Amino acid sequence: MNIKNRFWISLLATFLLSLSLSAAASEWSLKDNTGVRHTLSGERGHWVLVNFWAPWCPSCLQEIPEFVSLQNQHKNLQIIGVAVMYKTRTEVTDSIQKQAVSYPIVLGNEDTASDFGGMAGLPTSFLYSPAGQLVGKHEGPLTREEVEQAIDGKTTTLFVR
């Protein structure tokens, strides 16, 4: 490989590395299906649980009633559901109506997931402290009790960073 080739390949590598670094953002902004925008900074003072799910995913649907109960019982907690990998909006709205979801639902996509750093499976949930710090990520279904234990500091292994 001659010097000119190396130059072009180095230029490409530098270009892509700079893109990768600039893409690392911490703040997120989610607009729910009623048009309300939720941001990490805007939720200061509350625990925040961001739950990624899909309407075709049995494990995701299984944990939704747990979250509904959790949201109704804890005023210092804000749950935000992010639906991804759905075919149609109707598919999502049918699911949330059937489950009587009481917390905001965002119609997300892969770019939405990218703002949280990506994920290997569904459901995946991210827990933030009232100070806006990421407590950690949990892959797999959660129960109401598990989230309550995490908020109460009784477990530190459920959500990992």
Added chain:
Amino acid sequence: MHHSKSIRTHALLTATLVIATLGTTNEALACAACGCTLSTDWGSQGISTAPGFSADLSYSYLNQNQQRYGNGKASAALINTLNAAGQEIEAYTRTQTLTASLNYTGDTGGVSIQLPFMNRAHGTYGNLAGVTGPVGTSYTTSSDSGIGDVRIIGNYTGFSADKTSGLIAGVKLPTGNTGALFTSGTNAGSALDSGLQIGTGSTDIILGGFTSGAISSYGWFAQGTVQHAVTTDAALGGMTYRPGDAYTLNAGIRHAEFGAKFTPMLQLNIIKREADTGTSVPMDALNPAIPVSGGTLAYLAPGVSVRMGGGISMYGFVQLPIYQKVNSLQLAPQYTLTMGMRQSF
């Protein structure tokens, strides 16, 4: 003066990186019990899975400056022999392409309109048959810029429930310029050969298929297409030209979580291009049965895609030749570059 048609082969090969808009659903790639969720958005390779519209702007750089004969580098002795026998000896062909694409992906398929803007610079030592003098005596160059041949590619994924496979059908229109002239040197003002024009002058149909899947956390795709010219225009000076049929096979693999910001990937691009035909197509000076066009090329293309947020992705690839077999003496690139940006709406 005749000029080899090698540029067509390589230009087409480069285009294979962004040739089609495919659609697949994600459900089929999710493991049982939602255990693993793999990104299926191959948008940086023109394979969009996100429903709705997307726009793509890509730049590719192709510098053909290596003399090859058959499946090896052409020796100086062979070049001198061919030159003495009257074969044209080219110096370089440099092609830069900026392609704007608008894509739509629906429930059972999608369509992509690709509009290229091209610059092609070419230099040749010419054909010394009947000329007394050393190589370079008849050196001449050309440069042309403008809209290239527009492609409209559709795909249909409604044949199977998982929609991970589908068919491709499209058309390449003769919108590119076919009337460029040599701009300097001994042949300034004379017609540039058909194979070096920005447009082929032909309307081509493109047919193919694709499939994609996942193995553990690795996603893969394979895509094959056939391109055939159905109508041709007469070249300058009444010469006829028909680009040879092209058969492409592209396969790619990558490791990617759903929503990953940084995705490395690797593609294998293979293209077999039949020789061009027509009165403006040159033949080998030593063996008149061999046309100076067509060949089989294989490239390995490592690349990366980076999600920038807001639906924007940037990507880049380097195509490195791993096999090149050309008919007669043709110019080949030592690498190609492609960089682009994609916005989903």
